[in-house]
Amino acid sequence: MRQYGKPFPASFIFPDALFRMTGSENKLFLTFDDGPDPSSTPAILDILKARNVKATFFCTGEKVLKYPGLFARIAAEGHTIGNHGYSHLNGLSTSVRTYCSDVMKGKAVTHSNLFRPPYGRIRRRQYKILERSMRVVFWDIMPYDFDRKLDPEASLSILRRRLHPGSVIVLHDSPGSHATAFLDRFLMISMEQGYLFGSIDDNSIPG
Secondary structure, X not given: OOOOXXXXXXXXXXOOOEOEOOOOOOXXXXXXXXXXXXXXXXXXXXXXXXXXXXXXXXXXXXXXXXXXXXXXXXXXXXXXXXXXXXXXXXXXXXXXXXXXXXXXXXXXXXXXXXXXXXXXXXXXXXXXXXXXXXXXXOOOEOOOOOOOOOOHHHHHHHHHHHOOOOEEEEEEOOOOOOHHXXXXXXXXXXXXXXXXXXXXXXXXXXX
8 A cells, every 4th residue: 555645654653753844834855765876866966956956865875885976976966865774674574683784884885864764664673773873764755756557647746735845755766766757847846836945964854
């Protein structure tokens, strides 16, 4: 079953995690998971640059080491870097020790204190350990840009229906994503509605 809003049950189990940015009157927060990847990251960066939009990229350590040039470009163009684990493990099917070790390895590669659990799946014990040194970031809009059963127009429609100030939107810079097919139109439509875009970083996270 698709969950277009906050991931369940994480939103109930981890109320202290970040799901949306409160106090952001007219801002949206674009995030991208699973990259960097040469099949989509360059096109996404081109679109963001053309619209002068900053985003947050939750990168996996494996991909960072595989595509260091792309990783460097993300940072050089002013986007915030987040940690998406080293090897994109599912917390619910991974032991606490293995999962936390993988996340810390990803942190060492990305040099980021922001962490997004792959698939939005993380155990309570894993969360409690990791939150000591990282801010755990989820989302409140998921348009399923990676789902091949949905076309780009459907993903765009989901975004337009669910937008509200402070929304943290999760897209993907991965081979299966169709985010590049609707991203520019989404940015244009949102800006016409008066929205601005911000990236998630340590200075913009409410205390």
